[in-house]
Amino acid sequence: SDEHFDAIVVGAGPSGNAAAYTMAKEGLKVLQLERGEYPGSKNVQGAILYASALEQIIPDFREDAPLERHVIEQRMWTMDDASHVGMHYRSNDFNEEKPNRYTIIRAQFDKWFSRKVRDAGATLLCETTVTELLRDSSGKVIGVRTDRNAGKVFADVVILAEGVNGLVGQRSGLRSEVAPDTVALAVKEMHFLPREVIESRFNLKGDEGVVIEAMGTITKGMTGTGFLYTNEESISVGIGCIVSDFAENETTPYGLLEAFKNHPSIKPLLAGSECKEYASHLIPEGGYNAIPRLVGDGWIVVGDAGQFVNAVHREGSNLAMTTGRIAGETVVWLNRRRDEMTKANLTEYTRRLEQTFVMKDMKKYRKIPDFLHGNKHVFTLYPKLFTNAAQSWFRVDGVDKRSKEKQIMSSFRKSRSILGLLGDAFKLARAWR
Numbered sequence: 001s002d003e004h005f006d007a008i009v010v011g012a013g014p015s016g017n018a019a020a021y022t023m024a025k026e027g028l029k030v031l032q033l034e035r036g037e038y039p040g041s042k043n044v045q046g047a048i049l050y051a052s053a054l055e056q057i058i059p060d061f062r063e064d065a066p067l068e069r070h071v072i073e074q075r076m077w078t079m080d081d082a083s084h085v086g087m088h089y090r091s092n093d094f095n096e097e098k099p100n101r102y103t104i105i106r107a108q109f110d111k112w113f114s115r116k117v118r119d120a121g122a123t124l125l126c127e128t129t130v131t132e133l134l135r136d137s138s139g140k141v142i143g144v145r146t147d148r149n150a151g152k153v154f155a156d157v158v159i160l161a162e163g164v165n166g167l168v169g170q171r172s173g174l175r176s177e178v179a180p181d182t183v184a185l186a187v188k189e190m191h192f193l194p195r196e197v198i199e200s201r202f203n204l205k206g207d208e209g210v211v212i213e214a215m216g217t218i219t220k221g222m223t224g225t226g227f228l229y230t231n232e233e234s235i236s237v238g239i240g241c242i243v244s245d246f247a248e249n250e251t252t253p254y255g256l257l258e259a260f261k262n263h264p265s266i267k268p269l270l271a272g273s274e275c276k277e278y279a280s281h282l283i284p285e286g287g288y289n290a291i292p293r294l295v296g297d298g299w300i301v302v303g304d305a306g307q308f309v310n311a312v313h314r315e316g317s318n319l320a321m322t323t324g325r326i327a328g329e330t331v332v333w334l335n336r337r338r339d340e341m342t343k344a345n346l347t348e349y350t351r352r353l354e355q356t357f358v359m360k361d362m363k364k365y366r367k368i369p370d371f372l373h374g375n376k377h378v379f380t381l382y383p384k385l386f387t388n389a390a391q392s393w394f395r396v397d398g399v400d401k402r403s404k405e406k407q408i409m410s411s412f413r414k415s416r417s418i419l420g421l422l423g424d425a426f427k428l429a430r431a432w433r
């Protein structure tokens with residue numbers, strides 16, 4: 001058909017749903033295209049949902065969204081092969097009326113979000129892959145071609161919410177292929193356990209949840225992290241590393257996950273569980289410097305397709321929802337003013353983004369990817385030094401405390417000169433600013 005829409009959204013993940021919802025709610029005629037069998041069928045996430053980003057779109061989402069547990073405890077672990085040193089933060093303040101973070105299961109969550117998008121008036125076509133962008137003679141994007149009966153659909157603007165490896169944008173030359181050193185490959189499993197077991201194992205009641213982020217020798221010297229999140233009746237466990245690191249090492253993602261699950265600190269948490277799901281997915285981790293062009297004549301990029309992930313804080317879906325919402329709001333604003341969806345006018349989207357945590361955080365951590373890339377010992381040497389120091393400190397063995405202190409200090413100095421230690425601290429501080 002040659003139907004014309006105010007906007008076409010490619011993809012029904014959190015960024016596409018946020019954009020489609022925002023526009024449909026304001027009465028725009030919106031078509032959303034998703035290649036999966038249903039929204040969420042192709043999507044993978046840990047998954048922690050950050051309430052604040054969703055609240056700005058659907059303030060009362062807690063009433064019917066499929067939420068698993070609200071997070072009351074965060075554990076950050078530095079691991080060597082036998083041990084971990086942990087920083088745990090648990091607070092009853094997180095048992096608030098409107099909790100701040102939840103664990104979710106993306107397949108269910110995306111379906112729910114998509115129902116809201118359709119209730120707001122958008123048209124969704126699943127099992128429909130966008131194959132290319134259509135342009136007029138001036139090069140302005142005027143619609144898309146899909147694999148459905150070679151169908152063409154037209155719109156004033158196309159919002160590309162096609163995820164990290166979005167081929168439409170790549171094939172159309174809007175951005176280059178994702179470089180292997182700017183993207184992580186993560187694998188994840190869902191382990192089922194009765195809820196009482198999860199609650200007693202993690203010291204939880206009701207819908208309280210615990211999340212663990214882990215780094216150290218678990219990634220065998222590669223840049224990456226592991227995680228373990230409690231859901232209502234399951235545990236999500238996964239690990240991911242930068243793709244170019246996998247290419248240089250013999251280790252497979254699945255091998256890493258097996259070893260992580262069998263780590264003495266993790267294994268008892270999963271004991272007796274039944275693994276029912278396995279998934280793998282890419283995560284854009286190139287940071288600010290890897291953000292491609294975000295707008296052009298007739299098009300806008302949102303979410304993972306724009307590399308919007310804060311890897312240090314393990315945030316992605318909230319950046320996806322926020323960029324999607326702001327893109328949607330920009331289109332609504334231009335539509336009301338009867339302004340054309342030109343590159344110059346759509347640049348309002350990037351101007352608005354600059355004012356939000358999204359661009360501020362991306363900028364703040366812009367040097368982190370290079371720092372981690374050039375300082376692999378952060379993932380091997382330091383975890384070992386910290387865990388050894390902890391062991392020496394806590395083991396009571398007749399050695400006097402001053403000698404223990406000396407031992408610990410000399411173990412640091414032996415493996416990394418004072419200059420090396422200071423240099424690392426300095427480089428990290430500079431990258432962190």
Ligand code: FAD
Nearest residue numbers: 011013014015035045046048130163281303304316317320
């Ligand atoms: P996606 O969710 O990838 O959605 C893109 C959609 O577009 C898909 O549904 C896809 O099928 C569709 N699509 C693609 N191409 C086409 C096409 N040509 N035609 C039609 N449809 C198309 N973030 C967090 O906030 N918290 C976490 O705990 C967290 N953990 C993570 C753990 C893992 C293992 C991974 C992989 C990611 C994690 N993230 C997390 C990141 C988060 O998942 C992403 O940032 C988020 O999903 C990005 O949303 P999106 O809508 O941009 O892309």
